[in-house]
Amino acid sequence: MFAPKTLQSRLRCFVVATVGLVSCLVAMPVIAVTNYTATPLGSLGGTNSEGHAINSSGQVTGVSLTTGDAAYRAFLYSGGSMINLGTLGGNFYSEGLGINDSGQVAGRSSTTGKTGIYAFLYSGGTMIDLGTLGGAGSIGFGVNNSGQVTGTADTGGAVRHPFLYSGGTMTDLGTLGGAYGEARGINNIGQVTGYSATNTTDHAFLYSGGTMIDLGTLGGTSSIGFGVNNSGQVTGSAYTTGNSGVHAFLYTGGTMTDLGTLGGTSSEGHGINNYGQVVGRAMTTGSGEHAFLYSDGTMFDLNTLVTEGLGGATLHEASGINDSGQIVANGCGPSTCQAYRLDPIAGPAAITPVPMLSRTALGAMALLLLASGLLIRDRPIR
Numbered sequence: 001m002f003a004p005k006t007l008q009s010r011l012r013c014f015v016v017a018t019v020g021l022v023s024c025l026v027a028m029p030v031i032a033v034t035n036y037t038a039t040p041l042g043s044l045g046g047t048n049s050e051g052h053a054i055n056s057s058g059q060v061t062g063v064s065l066t067t068g069d070a071a072y073r074a075f076l077y078s079g080g081s082m083i084n085l086g087t088l089g090g091n092f093y094s095e096g097l098g099i100n101d102s103g104q105v106a107g108r109s110s111t112t113g114k115t116g117i118y119a120f121l122y123s124g125g126t127m128i129d130l131g132t133l134g135g136a137g138s139i140g141f142g143v144n145n146s147g148q149v150t151g152t153a154d155t156g157g158a159v160r161h162p163f164l165y166s167g168g169t170m171t172d173l174g175t176l177g178g179a180y181g182e183a184r185g186i187n188n189i190g191q192v193t194g195y196s197a198t199n200t201t202d203h204a205f206l207y208s209g210g211t212m213i214d215l216g217t218l219g220g221t222s223s224i225g226f227g228v229n230n231s232g233q234v235t236g237s238a239y240t241t242g243n244s245g246v247h248a249f250l251y252t253g254g255t256m257t258d259l260g261t262l263g264g265t266s267s268e269g270h271g272i273n274n275y276g277q278v279v280g281r282a283m284t285t286g287s288g289e290h291a292f293l294y295s296d297g298t299m300f301d302l303n304t305l306v307t308e309g310l311g312g313a314t315l316h317e318a319s320g321i322n323d324s325g326q327i328v329a330n331g332c333g334p335s336t337c338q339a340y341r342l343d344p345i346a347g348p349a350a351i352t353p354v355p356m357l358s359r360t361a362l363g364a365m366a367l368l369l370l371a372s373g374l375l376i377r378d379r380p381i382r
Contacts, residue, residue, distance in 0.1 A: 033293065033300055034325065036342040038309030041077050043338060044084050049075070051328040051339030053099045053142075053271075054320040060328045061096030061105045062319075062339050074107050074122070077341070085122050088129050093117070098142035098149075098186075106140035106149045119151050121165070130165050133172050138163070141194075142186040150192045152182035162194050162207070173207050176214050183207070185227040185234075193225030193234045204236050206251070215251050218258050223249070226280075227272040227320075235259075235269030235278045248280050248294070259294050262301050267292065271320035271328075279318035279327055291315035291329045302329060306342060315340065 043049040046065025054060050060077040066084070074085040074096035087094040090110025098106040105122040111129065116137030119130040132138045135154025142150045149165040155172065162173040162183030175181045178197020185193045192207040193215075204215040204225035217223045220239020228234045234251040240258065248259040248269035261267045264283025271279045278294040284301070291302040302315050313333035320328045327342040 033295055033298075033305060034344040034346075036302070036306045036327070037345055038306045038315075038329075038331075038340045038342050040309065040311070040313075041339040041341060042082055044073055044075060044082055046070075047336055049082070049338045050330050051077070051341070052095075052097050052319050054322050054326055054328040054341070055099045055103070056101045056322050056324070057103075058322070058324075058326050058341060058343070059099060059103055060339065060341055061099040061107070062328075063095040064339075074105065074109065076103065076105055076122070077339070078103065086127060088112070088118055088120055088127055094120070094127075096122070097140060100143045100145045100147070102145065102147075104143055104147055106143035106151070108139040108151075116154070119149065119153065119165070121147070121149050123147065131170055133161055133163060133170060135159070138170075139182075140165070141182070141184045142192075144186045144188045144190065146188070146190075148186060148190060150183040150186040150194070152194075162192065162196065164190070164192060164207075166190075174212060176203055176205060176212060178202075181205075184225060184236075187228045187230045187232070189230060191228055191232055193228040193236070195222075195224040195236075204234065204238065204251070206232060206234055208232065216256055218247055218249060218256060220244075220246075223256075225251070226268070226270050227278075229272045229274045229276070231274065231276075233272060233276055235272040235280070237266075237268040237280075248278065248282065248292075248299075250276065250278055250294070252276070260299055262290055262292060262299060264288075267299075269294070270318065273321045273323050273325075275323065277321055277325070279321045279329070281317040288314075289316045291318035291331070293318065293321070293327070302327070302342065307345065309340070313338075313340075318342075 044064040045067030046069045049064035051060045051062035072093045074094040076083045088109040089112025094109035096105045096107040108117045119138035119140035121128045133153040133155040135156045138153035140149045140151040152160045153163045162181045176196040176198045181196030183192045183194040202222045204223040206213045218238040219241030220243040223238030225234045225236040245265045248267040250257045262282040263285030267282035269278045269280040282292045293300045313331040315329045315331040318329040325344040
């Protein structure tokens with residue numbers, strides 16, 4: 001029969017368990033967010049520009065004022081230069097909204113001989129009019145690596161439906177039961193996100209395999225999806241319970257998670273990469289609007305992570321992020337507003353939040369508490 005353990009031996013067990021717990025905590029990986037350098041993208045000769053999307057090579061598309069602020073033009077920023085993509089024939093307006101890894105751009109443009117704005121695909125130096133669903137206008141919001149474009153198009157009678165343009169054909173994706181909708185983002189397997197009217201309100205959706213799935217809300221009445229990655233994760237914004245605020249969300253595995261804000265009442269998730277990192281804009285405590293990066297459970301103000309290149313400007317919105325961590329963002333300084341590309345800097349993390357306990361650490365803690373309980377319970381009776 002084993003002799004009962006003495007108080008001294010119990011204490012030794014207690015110390016061993018404590019050391020084990022500490023070692024588990026030390027071994028835990030921490031969440032590391034890098035610093036960034038900002039590159040101002042300039043303009044097409046005008047006073048302002050705005051970036052909307054970035055691809056894996058760091059090419060950016062958006063819209064810029066031309067010389068003398070005479071017109072708005074879609075641009076492609078590549079190799080340090082901003083290229084004017086022109087229009088579909090109209091004199092005043094075009095805008096790039098999505099870009100794929102081949103440098104193809106989707107967007108919207110004024111046209112010749114038509115009164116509306118039309119979706120386009122810019123490819124190989126040529127801007128192609130994608131047409132409509134029977135009505136008088138359309139917008140291209142996203143394009144994937146297969147050249148499929150998604151957006152919204154007039155079906156007639158000023159009613160717009162989400163569409164998928166593929167192989168020269170524009171297909172109506174339908175709605176969630178209501179009269180209208182928009183498709184905003186598309187991934188490389190053809191899944192689409194956006195929003196649609198239901199019978200009572202507007203909800204974010206994920207269109208996959210021919211079916212439009214209602215993603216719900218964060219407890220409020222409505223929501224919208226802006227970006228989708230290759231795993232089918234969606235980001236966007238949704239009303240919270242009681243419609244007390246609009247918050248950015250990350251939808252994954254059937255669950256919509258509230259990403260919070262930077263201290264204010266609202267936020268929107270605009271872009272997402274294949275690691276589930278989200279960028280967008282959020283209100284701060286002082287009611288200012290700042291660009292954010294959401295990574296591994298934490299929302300960061302991008303202005304606190306940029307160490308050089310802003311020149312006194314404040315980033316108020318981030319629109320896209322690629323798998324290398326490059327971000328397209330928009331900011332304003334004393335005299336101008338323009339697009340920026342944020343490039344990660346190798347080196348120490350700018351911010352390292354306190355890590356959560358791992359399952360191993362939690363298990364060690366349980367053993368620690370058990371050991372301490374036994375220590376108290378098994379004291380010799382005097």
